[in-house]
Amino acid sequence: MTEARIAELVDRAFDYRGYVTLRRSDGSELVGFVYDRSAAHLDLLDESATRRTRIPLAEIADIAFTGEDAARKSQEIWERRKGKPEPRETPAHGDWADPGKVLVLVALEHELRSVARALGAARRGSVVRGRLSGGEVVALAVGVGGGARRAVAEEHPRLVMSCGYSGGLDPVLRPGDLVLATTVRGAGGDALAAPESPRLAAAAALDGLRFLQGGLVCATSAAASPEDKRALARDGALAVDMESYLVAQAAGEAGVPWLALRAIVDPLDSSLPPFAREARPDYFWPALRYAFSEPRAALRLVRLGRDASRAGAALEAALRRLVPALAAAEAHR
């Protein structure tokens, strides 16, 4: 495509009040709203309205006008009602009533750090409260016991998300990869299927991140060794945690849709050190003791820390996308 044609498309995209799909010369695609442009680049806000990307014009191969044009829609609405105001009892345009909060439940306080970073909010003990793109988010560390039911009853959320670290059961999963649960299976063997609507919206929002969708199995104790994990992986589950089943059960009982999103820390072939096999409020001293317990322990500890950081960063990136996307999905209902 010629430079002149690209320049013309960029001007049109800048004027367009809808999303465009931009194809780069390397074949990759980006969807977003073009809010600025110059002779050299174009500025795009992604579909979750949170991430800005500057793209040199030289990298643009094509622009397609794939989203609905809000200006055209406004024109059509106006033409339909031309001369006639809406009746007094018509609900307010857009029905912008607060849709309610998203409740993120994690097991441990240190898992809250990723949520706090994603929200740009401070962690206060076991609670993080904040907003993402207008949507209220409350994150609580409820442990691996039965805290989920109480949290759901007290917070009255519109969506519950089980979030946190996980062990990988599929050999393709590496530290920092994400698993979006299609089902969660409890220790007793019964499985709960994730509600489809939020899961599909979530999957669309996570597009571009390293994630898989599939089964999640919940164990009553940490699956610490490769042997433990292989045993749990027999029915095709992708990952293991200790709390998502209870979260899904609590949400289901309250009639609230739920999601389970986990980030892999320990892949299938790795073992968790003994101190990490049980839930603790603080891992610092046990980790320090472990580091001096045997010759290669310090190295394993460094590796575990690195993998946990990757998982935390992946959760943070996912939450930044998920909450606005789920708010938008709600608005479209």
Next chain:
Amino acid sequence: MAIPAGQMMAVGRYLLKQRLARRERYPLVLMLEPLFRCNLSCTGCGKIQYPVQLLRRQLSVAECVSASDECGAPIVSVAGGEPLLHPQIADIARALVDRRRFVYLCTNAILLERKLDEFEPSKYLSFSVHMDGPRAEHDHSVCREGVYDVAVKAIRAALDRGFRVTTNSTLFEGSDPERMRHFFDDMMELGVEGMMVSPGYSYEKAPDQEHFLRRERSHQLFARMLGSPKRSWSFNQSPLFLQFLMGKRDFECTPWGNPTYNIFGWQRPCYLLQDGYAKSFRELMEETDWPSYGRKSGNPRCQDCMVHCGFEPSAVRAAFESPQAMAGTVASMVTGRL
């Protein structure tokens, strides 16, 4: 004139400081758009046509405060969208009031009465209620029956609780000057502190493109509407700007006078035109191609514009820079004539 003396003094001090610092370009009013979503869809509005994800997006309290600090303008007009849809709008207003900014919170007043508890009356806070004329004209303009009555009820409730309330009227082709004069009487009787009037800007994205006023028609309409003004009328605007609307004075636009900040950044060049965004206020002021805007520039999008966000700063600036203009302002304030 309905602007309280304390506010006039504060703005006067600010203008004097700019003059002494020999600043060529400085802001008078920050147009803060914390969100674009609205609970109305008005015929002449070009501000809300965005995908729903962007309509859901809003500035945080910290972002609003930071924009105000960066800009430094003594007045902040909180616009949108409908600002009362922002869940933290009271926190935003409070934070700006704490910084001694004179806040005009623009609203269609649909949510005003039920949100009043969240606000505290202050000499720094005024609700600027969107009222485009008498009941029939207003409801037609906002495309919804009953909104005028809701707004009047909310204005009464706000006044009863000690809030400052002004009205803000945008006029279009077809406005009846005589009916508007009655409307001014009604608003003053209601007890509002002052009124603001302006012709609507011909937003490219607004659904109704037929009823925007051209410059000559604006002069005719405002000359008839504001000629022989009643002593009881109070306008929350510079008399020179009203004279400009009536065709008695001419000003060039001051697009940097009311800089606009929203979810995209600092909007170039003004509240009405969207030619891109600057990352910082400084970048906006220093890197915008200002000579390309205003009537003299020949820019076709500026030829019929007489909107207060571009010309009120020109009028205020003229009053401070020219003794004759200052004398005209004082004479108008004393005599009530325009």
